Amino acid sequence: MEKYKVIGKELSNDQAYGKVTGRVRYCSDMQSLGMLHMRLKAGTVAHGIIRRVDAEKALALPGVAAVYSCENTPDICYDRGRVEAWENVPNQEKLFDRHVRFLGERVAAVVADSKETAAKACELITVEYEELPAAISVEEAAALEALPLHGDGNVYEVPSFEYGDFETARGEFFHESRSHIGRMTHLAMETQSCRAAYDASSDKLTIWSGCQSVFGVRSTVAQYLGMPYARVRVIKAPMGGSFGVRQETLLEPLTAYAARMLEADVKLVYTREEQIVNTMMKHSLDGTVKSRIRKDGTIEGLSMSCTLDAGAYLTVSRGYASTIGEKIAKVYRMPNIHFDARVVCTNTPINGSFRSWGSCEEALLLENHWNMVCREMGMDPVEFRLKNILYPYETEVVHKIPVGNVHFQECLLKGREVFCWEERKEACKKRNREQRRYRYGIGMALASHTSSFYPYRVDVASAVARIQEDGSLIIHVGIHDHGCGTVMAMKKIASEIMEIGLEKIELNEADTQNSLYDYGCYASRTVYSLGQSVKQCCEHILEMARETAAAALGCSKSFLRYRAGEFFKEMEETVRISLPEVIRYSIQTMGQDIYYANTTNAGENPGVAAAHFTEVQVDTYTGMTKIMHCLSVHDIGKAINPDLCRGQIGSGIQQGMGMALCEEIKIHPVTGQTLITNFKNYEVANACDLPDYQTLLIEEPENSGPFGAKSIGEVVVVPVAPAIVAAVNDALGTNLTRLPLTPAVILEALEGKTV
């Protein structure tokens, strides 16, 4: 095994110091002289047409600079999900629309000299509505008589997928299951914020946003304002977590519009209520899975059908739904597959991007189904999976590309052993025989995720490196650190190649003015794709330095070795030249700077493997579920920063617990009101609820990734919820698949049932 200097070493996130000392300046911390503050007014009807907006009193309030509403803003549509300038998107959203489509939707904005004044002015605005019948549920919205929310009806079909023929697939056993997943909020600690400053003297707009795609934001805003892209600069600001909520362009068009109109520096910071209601939520989804299985447990066919509630605007939902299907065959070998899906617009808050983009949904539907199949066929869930998993480099049939060096089998076998699966299984059975208040169960699930965009789109990853006079290094890369330490991962990659200390490397995050083009940091591609680009860029610049060193030392570059910032002759180690001397020779004698711009296109998309094993205790009197122990086994290739990987795994377990047991944003079925708008009422798994979780990294290197690395950011959450669901069902002998399994849901299931 290769000896690395910093790769694989446990070093903390490079922002940690700034964060714990409160010195990192998030967008909401930014201040400037004369900065204006924006606040939004929320609509009070679930569906209606605005007859009139009366802003007179608000405008009369001292300190108010402007009031915006459907009365005075352009009738131009844009799309929050757009990334590429040429992307075909639904384009249904306006800054303010006369047609109000959900309760709490923004109907006006006030810009004032303080946020307090802006908030007060919002209250002084009166809006008259003509109310329309609202369709809150998917069933209501899909009904023939439902009023269309947009010109093209409420139901949007997603292209279906067929492989083989499920209908004629053989297999002695037929199973059918239905799962429901509720809406969730992302729970990013930082609420959404955006600052936009327009400089009239240069006709230039600068936007600061803790986003996942500066180029996506720029294409949307520049086109909306009709400004040349070159004059709109988007800077990625520090981000207090995303989990998908920073993936779309939400606050930027409105903030930028106000900044441009007022020729000012304008800031908009969401409250927690706005963060929940006015960003997007995780889709609520109903899915049906059918399967045909042979006697020996091999899968002959799978059919999956799902319906997603898009909320009031379509945005990314069609792509999100189709991604569920695209991820259907990344884990198991299935000769016959059918997938169909539809999304429905309803008069409820918008649903959209969420961590794992469909992987969680796909895994919940599929793994719940397999675990039910195992219960009904009396098969062990690990054994069942061992019979059906893909081998390394096998072709996944949806995209017809190899899955790469992925080790499902090792995850299952090691996980079974380390978790003591068989022993725990026996112990649970034994304890349950006592028929007391508490019941115990075990469950597991298996999942995968992507490492790049390939072949969904061309994965463009660029890095620019410049050696400075003292041998230190500046790198520009279109990276968006979500707060999880990807900047540190890039620095480690550069440090490993350049053999210089991390403190000598400055890595600039995405900034449309200084970075080469990048779609953005999602699909868990950052380390795999951008990391590879940084690695190649550093290798190249080191080669350029070697050539210069050879010229300076008057020898062939083939004679030179490199170690710790110095080139030297292997035969005569006293003949040496350091990086600062190389750059000095390059500039002073050769008249050239040493820099390199590198673009890579990932031509592979290696899968990662994740197996989660868990044991639960269910209180049959109160319905409360406690995670007694859990183990996450991950094949993520080489771990660049293992302790941050373990932290990520913990975050996945925490979020997966919420998904399975408690997190749900409830919408009132009649009024369409979002009933949970704060963390007091939003139930999440707290630190004290987390078990002393165990992690196991299987570090089989992936040749196409930097130092063998693949991805980790999203897959960590994917198998957690279905494993917990399986464990609860194992404990109670139930088949519960409507999430979350709250105490009320569990007691309802136990009502009248003797467990």
Add this chain to the structure above:
Amino acid sequence: MSTEYLQPKSWGELKEDLQRLTEKSVILAGGTDLMPKIRSGKKEPDLYLSLCRMEELKAIDRQGEWLKIGAMAAHTQASEDPFIRKYFTALAMACSQVGSQQIRNKGTLGGSLANASPAGDIMPCIFLYGGKIEILGENGIRSVDAESFLLENGCTLLGRNELITSILLPLEEERKSCFVKLGSRREVTIAQISLCISWKEEDNEKKDMKGFIGAVDIRPVEFEKAYLLGENSEESREEAAAWLADKIRGIRSNRTRESKLKITEAEKLYKERAVKGIVFDAADWIERESTFHTGKKGEGKL
């Protein structure tokens, strides 16, 4: 609009400042409930009367046959106080389970009583012990029974220029007690149901059992069949749970206002179904009680 902030340090200053309160003024006694209300714009006070410098109001002292707990005693302080732990175990247990550690460090017992949230953990305990509440007003200090302090409609009888100075609990050597609650999660939780029980231990028998159940109605509800929990049998526990489930069902069916967050039938019926859990928790505790004071930390969140 300017807001005044008063911070009296002595009784004299406090009495004077109290007279300046208007309908819009607020008393700051920890702020764990008040500050979120103000931040959200639900209250716009013209004046804050902060009690944080009133050292006398933080004391916990024995006064003859009574234990006097200053209104500004924080939950953490109360939960760690040896007197409270010994004589008013239920209150110590309740205090150790309020909100999060930060809330317990900041929030005060007086603040909790004045706020009179139906889900508050302190009020049922004060009812249980037959405690009195001392109120400072224009004519000096008066003392009222806890049960008359909290009016039938869930409001307190505190007037605009009045505040709680202390809580008085009767000291009785032999009386033991416990508090259990069921929230929506294990910690940092607001009670969905709380249950406090007290009893006398005589000749290894539990006598004169009293109980109150909290968070199921606007006032703590007396658990008239608390004696069942002294009988130490599976049947009596089941009977106690069934009685409480009936009680909660009755309260629910008489309620005119629907709960905002309980949408499904399963959610509406949850409290009456889950009450069995805390009845058994309480009974388990009562059984173990003799080992409580020397018991290991963490058990019962104390």
